[in-house]
Amino acid sequence: MIGWLQSLDVSLFRFINSSLSNGFFDWLMPFVSDSPWLTCILVGVCLWMLFAGGARGRICVLMLLLALCIGNWLVVDTIKNSVGRLRPFHVLDGVNLRIGMGGSMSMPSSHAANWFSATLVLFLYYRRTIWAMLPMAVLVSISRVYNGVHYPSDVLAGAILGTGYSIAVVIGFDSLWQYAGARWFPAWHTRLPSLTRPRFNDVKMQDDTEWIRFGYVLVAFSLVSGLLYIGSGKIELSEDEAYQWIWSKHLALSYYSKPLLIAYTQFLGTHLWGDNEFGVRFFSPVIAATLSLLVLRFLAREASAKLAVLVVVAMTVTPLTALGATVMTVDPLSVLFWTSAMIVGWRAAKPEGTTTQWLWVGLWMGLGFLSKYTNLAQCVSWIVFFLLWPRARIHLRRPGPYLALGITIICMLPVIIWNAQNGWITVHHVASDGQIGEKWHRTYTLEFLLTETGLLHPVFFIGALWAAVAFWRRDRANPLMLYFFAMGAPLFLGYALLSLHSRILGNWIAPTIIPLFCLGAMYWWNQWENGAHALKPTYLGAVIFGALAVTILHEPNLVNKVLHRKLPAKLDLLRRVTGWKELAQTANNARENLTKKDGVPAFIICEHYGFTSQITFYLPEAKKRVRSDPMVFFQATKHPENQFFFWPSYLGRKGQDALFVRQVSPPSLRPDWLSRWWARNPDILLDDKPPSEPPPAELRQQFESFTDIGFRNIIADGNIVRRVQLIECHHLR
DSSP states (O other), X not given: OHHHHHHHHHHHHHIIIIITOOHHHXXXXXXXXXXXXXXXXXXXXXXXXXXXXXXXHHHHHHHHHHHHHIIXXXXXXXXXXXXXXXXXXXXXXSOOOOSOOOSSOOSSOHHHHHHHHHHHXXXXXXXXXXXXHHHHHHHHHHHHHHTTSOOHHHHHHHHHHHHHHHHHHHHHHHHHIIIIIHHHOHHHHHHSOOSSSOOOOOOOOOOSHHHHHHHHHHHHHHHHHHHHHHHTTOSOOOHHHHHHXXXXXXXXXXXXXXXXXXXXXXXXXXXXXXXXXXXXXXXXXXXXXXXXXHHHHHHHHHTOHHHHHHHHHHHHTOHHHHHHTTSOSHHHHHHHHHHHHHHHHHHHHSTTOOHHHHHHHHHHHHHHHTTOGGGGGHHHHHHHHHHHOGGGGGGGGSSHHHHHHHHHHHHHHHHHHHHHHTTTHHHHHHHHHTTTTSOOOOOOHHHHHHHHHHHTOHHHHHHHHHHHHHHHXXXXXXXXXXXXXXXXXXXXXXXXXXXXXXXXXXXXXXXGHHHHXXXXXXXXXXXXHTTOTTHHHHHHHHHHHHHHXXXXXXXXXXXXXXXXXXXXXXXXXXXXXSSHHHXXXXXXXXXXHHHHHHSSOEEEEESSHHHHHHHHHHSHHHHHTTTTSOSEEEOOOSSOSSGGGGSOOSTTOTTOEEEEEEEEOOOOOOTTHHHHHHTTOOOOOSOSSOOOOOOOHHHHHHEEEEEEEEEEEEEETTEEEEEEEEEEEEEEO
């Protein structure tokens, strides 16, 4: 029976793929199957429904997104990987392949599932759409067979699955709303009693309780989503994450470039979950959820619960904060403790503030300093606040602020002791990062502002700056807004002034995000209450844009799935966290070949601390030996350049060989990369054969001879993400 069905499936495929072949179909079928224009039209329709479709349009778009996301990633991809059916052109001879091959399995067809899913959801809310959507869904499904990339059974299975899970999603979420909505959000449920027949009833809602509950649901959803994402293995570690993971294997009072807290956080995470990406990053989404809860409860208490939720949503769809909820570096810790000190500090600074509250301020500021040296600038924020709000100065005659400062100084002692033992190397490093003392040669202010505009979302960033200027010029009577200004503006202005002389990295202002966003939210909330009703569609559009940007940031392949184009390298930030496993394997293979050739043990030397850390993490043998007997080293130097200088080097391994790994200029793209990306040719290389470079001078003094074994391209998802030069180093002197 199964053999007969397979034979029928192949016969139908041959009939559609070959027998129906004609010039018109040869143009039409690739267009409907692989054209981004149809997707752009559907996206435009969804945007129209969001802005002008009322309750029915917004609920329809929500259900459409849920159905596509849940169905495509949880159902279709799972079945594809489980069945593992190869596409027809891999198995059959004489297939007319009219579009690109694609990299996934064949059963079921994602195109068919997505189109029939969208057709069903749109039909449930807009009956007349069936006359346009159903023919298109059928045509797209047939085109997948005609183009040679799917069997008829693949598209049939996709159509059935897409229809089925769409019905399940709509009915399931409507049932959940009937159960949970009536209990947890009774006023909202009264206003919107059904998700399948959405219509807003004219019911006034005054209670902030339901907004708080919605905020809790949003935070819980973000936390679970973040943990699932970092546990999915979609991305590898960044260079700093791997570098600081090695720190966690050598716990100390401080480190070359950063304080100690990141190492201890990595230590705790990896002891809970193991030395893997999830263990390294576990606390990142946890910290992000904690920050959201702190902001939610603080603003709900001091301003409005609805305003608090709007700020939490804005934080969720801001690219820099979204990265902070995924990547575990010093910034999440820095922002957490800056915000904690800010929140408890508001209560402490009031005339009725207590000494205990000031003690907590000092502890959070001290932990902030142990996270990132930038947090010491919060002392300047306090000085500014005392200058701007006379009522807070009463505490300068009380012990609270001085005790807080004392606790902060006590927390600084480990860093001071370590630096005193190591020639104050951190001071020199921080000064070099800021290019302090270097002669001025250009201004980076425009670059700084453009970078922050992209990382902090154009609408929210410009809105926060506008609010800060307008608030300062017109109304400084609101003490809470004045407090937010003092907690955010001084650090931001400090870096803005420094950008006149030095290049500023985008994440350096991270602690200012929450206070400036809160200031902007309160200012624009007042404008809304005074009649500026254009702010509602502006905010909605900003959230949609931010959500799309954050989604693409976490899943660049979504662009390929939707538009059938790979995201250009210049826009794909995740290329920095891919390809490291292949790099580690490439380096290890060359090392093993060197060991066999010379008959002596060989280790690995890297020219960059990030490469040293990544190869150590992703090479199982090196990971096991990282504490006591490392096999991957940073190049030994006479002066400290990073933390590896303070640990044992390879110089004691006399007579052994080494493989030297050096990063060279990665493949560059032609200037018209955007137009070539739209033409489906994004990675056109200009420098396929970069010039070979000799080993560094210090390395030439350490080994007797060298053999350049050439360049290796490190490829991830079909793209060259980095290029390395490998040099064999023979017989350590």
